[in-house]
Amino acid sequence: MSTEASAADFLKAAQQVEIQGLKLELIVKGEGAPLLFLHGMDGVEGCSRIIDLLARDFTVYAPSHPGFGASELPRAFSTIDDLAYFYLDLLDHFDLRNVTVVGFSLGGWIAAEILVKDSSRISRLVLGAPLGLRTAERRGRQVADIFMLSPKEVAAAMQVSSSSDKPLAELPESMLERIARNAEAVCLFGWSPYLYNPKLHLRLHRIKVPTVLLWGEQDRLAPLDYARSFVAGLGQARLETLDACGHRIYVDCPEAAAARIVNFA
Amino acid sequence: MKVWQFSEQAYHPAFDVPGSMRVTLSAAHCDPAVAGTLLNRYLDEYVLADELGFGLMVNEHHSAATCMSTSCMTTLAILARQTRKARLLALGIPIANRSNPIRVAEEIAMVDVLSGGRLEVGMVKGAAYEVFMSNRLPARFSDRFWEAHELIMEALRNTGDNFSWDSENYHYRAVSLWPRPLQQPTPPVWMTSSSAFSSVEHARLDYTCATFLSGAVARAVFEGYRKAYLEAHGRPAPEKRLAYLGVVATAGDRKTAFERAEQMKGYFTTAARLDVQFRNPPGFNPVKANVKMMQAGPNAVRPRLRSGAPLPADPSIEQYIDAGLMFVGTPDEVYEQLKRFYVDVGGFGNLLMMGQAGTLSHADTADNLTLFAKEVMPRLETLSLDAPNVHYEAFA
Secondary structure (H helix, E strand, O other): OOHHHHHHHHHOOOEEEEEOOEEEEEEEEOOOEEEEEEOOOOOHHHHHHHHHHHOOOEEEEEEOOOOOOOOOOOOOOOOHHHHHHHHHHHHHHOOOOOEEEEEEOHHHHHHHHHHOOOOOOEEEEEEEOOOEOOOEEOOEEOOOOHHHOOHHHHHHHHOOOOOOOOOHHHOOHHHHHHHHHHHHHHHHHHOOOOOEOOOHHHHHHHOOOOEEEEEEOOOOOOOHHHHHHHHHHHOOOEEEEEOOOOOOHHHHOHHHHHHHHHHHO | OEEEEEOOOOOHHHHHOOOOOEOOOOHHHOOHHHHHHHHHHHHHHHHHHHHHOOEEEEOOOOOEOOOOOOOHHHHHHHHHHHOOOOOEEEEEEEHHHOOOHHHHHHHHHHHHHHOOOOEEEEEEOOOHHHHHHHOOOOOOHHHHHHHHHHHHHHHHHOOOOOEEEEOOOOEEEEEOOOOOOOOOOOOOEEEEOOOOOOHHHHHHOOOEEEEEOOOOHHHHHHHHHHHHHHHHHOOOOOHHHEEEEEEEEEOOOHHHHHHHHHHHOHHHHHHOOOOHHHOOOOOOOOHHHHHHHHHHHHHOOOOEOOOOOEOOOOOOHHHHHHOOOEEEEOHHHHHHHHHHHHHHOOOOOEEEEEOOOOOOOHHHHHHHHHHHHHHHHHHHHOOOOOOOOOOOOOOO
16 A cells, blocks of 8 residues: 555544634544654654554554644744643643653654643653754754755655655645645744744653653654753663664654563553 | 836856755755856846836745855945946845844944835745744744744834833843934835735735736736725825746847747756655645645645646746746737736836846846837836727736
């Protein structure tokens, strides 16, 4: 099955829920302890494989972040903080307890911003190549600037597995709209400072729940070096690396990543 | 019709450097002594244009060999002193890329008083890739544009008490414009448009609406403007509220004019040299527009020939003429081409004339401007849709 077809299939399970007046696209899947899954820059559809794997052991709550996919973007939302507070409302809304929070890339940043605010409903945290800490300092850059790269270069920086080179024009309009919304939302939340919150490093110590950091050894967007600032800031976190794996852990090695998450929880 | 001289003031010696001419071109390719000589030369041409009866239009871009004017108002501050007659048009100031709109208002007011009230102010969204230099957020760009516009206009026309300002992006304790503009309540305002939709707001605000090198699209832009203007103001839009920008190459004989056009063509070929990721940053355009662009592919924004076919990748001068982007030939031929275009788009009152572009030399530019002013400009002054020798002719 092609990637596009599987994405469209995957999204059939999505429902619209309203939380604090915001219409959210949400996939709820599987049985077991609650797991909040926070997707990366390519939307929830990019994570379909790992969500399906996790649904074998958890009740997975996988929203499209406000502004992504088919989730509304309130005009007042402009920072990752807005998303973090919204997800605290989501945990209240479903009255979830002992939640495992899993976030990849941009979603990892959101996860960290949630936990530094309130972790009372959360028992474990998995950050897969999270962003959110300083990505550059003066003339030095740690995280590649996707806005300065061509689409081909971005694809190469994101994953080690080959990506689809199908012309965009051949995709259905609904998928193109998701692509456009996802890109715009990444820009809104991550344009400047580039994909980080200058205050997050001061607050990371507030995360006390057991935490695992997953990192692809071939991550060319946020190289393994970048993980060190998270390890230092989180104190008790364990760093686990994945071989033959780039930034899109959920695309390059969903099975291995899902197995680590299941073992950890 | 009023005619305005315009040059992008290119650093053309860099045109031979391979790759992009904007955003990423290394400053190492700029010899500042050469840049100084060229900028002075372009200013000389503006001074000549003033003497010949042109209005003067200045623009700005950043990190580009194609345009060394990095500030409309800096260039116009010089021309305010060096010219005596010409209206001075900034087209325009990319206000949503500026972090400080009050600074923009201050510069407008200063040039207006310096020039004795000859300033006209274009507030523009500017090219999408400029956000890579300003680093201002591409998403919600349009909202920020209108927010900055409102603040600048409030500052320019304020003659009462100082005021404080607080909006999403801008916060000021006390706005007090020293000096304030000479033209009351503000200098005339211009905006740019490339669709019937975007010209509607300009019409409502009674601003002059300019469209650049858009060929047949100019017709839709002007129609949208006229319709909205009539609805908003209860009277037809005056022609002076509409402007079209095109490249003009004239000479005593056709062969020389075409040779000049070949030099000026360098403007088009270098402006197009920009890496793909800078053309349309995410959020700069609405989602619906981005979906359409993805569906249409790379040919979507090509200008059209009169036949309706897209302008080919490396067009001939004849094809540029056909598409309404260039007007080339003897003064008679240039007049006939301009008249045809004028009629095709339903009339307009301002020709923003690129009288210098690409690698066109100073001598050729001076001759181009002089001949145009003498032979074509007087005839354009009386151009009218009501003239008996003019008949309606639609684009195919």
